[in-house]
Amino acid sequence: MNNITAGQALPPSLWAATAAPAAPTPPLAASRKADVIIIGGGFTGLSTALHLAQASVDVCLLEASEPGWGASGRNGGQVIPGLKYDPDELNVMFGSKKGELLIDTIGKAADTVYDLIDRYRIECDATRNGWIQPAHSDKVMRTLEKRARQWAERGAPVEVLTRDGVARRIGTPAYVGGWIDRRAGSIQPLSYCRGLVRAAQSHGAAIHGNTLVSGLQRQDGQWRVDTAAGLSVTAERVVIATNGYTGDLWPRLKQSVIAANSFIVATKPLSAQLGDSILAGREVVSDSRRLLLYYRRDAHGRLLMGGRGPFADPQGAQDFSHLERSLALLFPQLSGIEYEFRWAGRVAITRDFLPHVHEPAAGLTIALGYNGRGIAMASTMGRCLAQRLLHTDATFPFPISTIQPIPFHGLQRFYIAAGVAYYSILDKFS
Numbered sequence: 001m002n003n004i005t006a007g008q009a010l011p012p013s014l015w016a017a018t019a020a021p022a023a024p025t026p027p028l029a030a031s032r033k034a035d036v037i038i039i040g041g042g043f044t045g046l047s048t049a050l051h052l053a054q055a056s057v058d059v060c061l062l063e064a065s066e067p068g069w070g071a072s073g074r075n076g077g078q079v080i081p082g083l084k085y086d087p088d089e090l091n092v093m094f095g096s097k098k099g100e101l102l103i104d105t106i107g108k109a110a111d112t113v114y115d116l117i118d119r120y121r122i123e124c125d126a127t128r129n130g131w132i133q134p135a136h137s138d139k140v141m142r143t144l145e146k147r148a149r150q151w152a153e154r155g156a157p158v159e160v161l162t163r164d165g166v167a168r169r170i171g172t173p174a175y176v177g178g179w180i181d182r183r184a185g186s187i188q189p190l191s192y193c194r195g196l197v198r199a200a201q202s203h204g205a206a207i208h209g210n211t212l213v214s215g216l217q218r219q220d221g222q223w224r225v226d227t228a229a230g231l232s233v234t235a236e237r238v239v240i241a242t243n244g245y246t247g248d249l250w251p252r253l254k255q256s257v258i259a260a261n262s263f264i265v266a267t268k269p270l271s272a273q274l275g276d277s278i279l280a281g282r283e284v285v286s287d288s289r290r291l292l293l294y295y296r297r298d299a300h301g302r303l304l305m306g307g308r309g310p311f312a313d314p315q316g317a318q319d320f321s322h323l324e325r326s327l328a329l330l331f332p333q334l335s336g337i338e339y340e341f342r343w344a345g346r347v348a349i350t351r352d353f354l355p356h357v358h359e360p361a362a363g364l365t366i367a368l369g370y371n372g373r374g375i376a377m378a379s380t381m382g383r384c385l386a387q388r389l390l391h392t393d394a395t396f397p398f399p400i401s402t403i404q405p406i407p408f409h410g411l412q413r414f415y416i417a418a419g420v421a422y423y424s425i426l427d428k429f430s
Contacts (some may be wrong), residue, residue, distance in 0.1 A: 038239045040243065045063070046061070052389065054203050058206075076296065076306045079375045081111075120202075132161070133286060134287050138176055156183060161178045189375060225238065246368060265324060305324075317342060348369045
């Protein structure tokens, strides 16, 4: 009962056009039992399945379309550690003991991704040349200096950049300075998803695409997951990992996040001359605005630009015009550049901008809400969830919370429109 139907084709995108071939993930063909059932074949579900299967757990993952169909296969491909909050803020929120555990976990989140890529030899155009967060005002620059200092105090390889340093690395004079975090990098996200599928399968995980879950119920100390095809899987434990495409499978869960669209455009590969002037070092960038823009180069030299868009799914090239205008303002040297790809995917935004982990019933775990940091954080969440389910790590770093619906959630398209207008005003005056 997700927001998709079984068997939907992968939407067109740069990643769909260039990804490594998908491993077979046939639909569930017969009812069965398992140790753990995972619902959702994105980064969270696949990472959880892989880490459980490494420990010889009988895992059955059910995905309504194909693994990576949602935002995991449509995002910007930026692998960035950390959360929206700075380390000192997390210590205030959770106390120094729990706060530092969380800080250590999220600070190493990109390591999770690159360690998996190295271990399983996942071909996904992986680079690790750092993330630049540039400041659009002097006031914001002071905040970024504090952010960099807090991470540096914890041993992170970071550096504050001057105006000239940012301009030289990015290729635009639009910012007053910034900082670089060398833990970060980029990947081809759909290829990474498909690599996780193969890795999990190599350890015996059963991964079934085109298998829409239609119901979930507790019976005689077991969970039974029913599918739209009339089959079922039973297990002691279930993990729901549907993130921005969460439906009505569990009461009130869908209403606990805002499923905001993230829009992305990609140019044709830049010429050598243009390529030397824009992100020649292949860093990834997301700026400091509340309505941030994020951009990077891909393995073939294209320039990608992403950002928020309307709540409705895009209907044509005109729905991406705001990104193309932004790109032209940042990089006037791209005048007349042609765009090769335009696509979108839904990001799960939580009210507190933290990932949410829920355990609303015995044997049921739910994880969602990465607020735009999904590659590193969801991969890490999957590893941590597996350790928790295996009882091998008593120090689970993420807070366990109750499901709290967002008031008037049915008006979320108006939330988004109002938020875009409000934050646009704040960005202009900050």
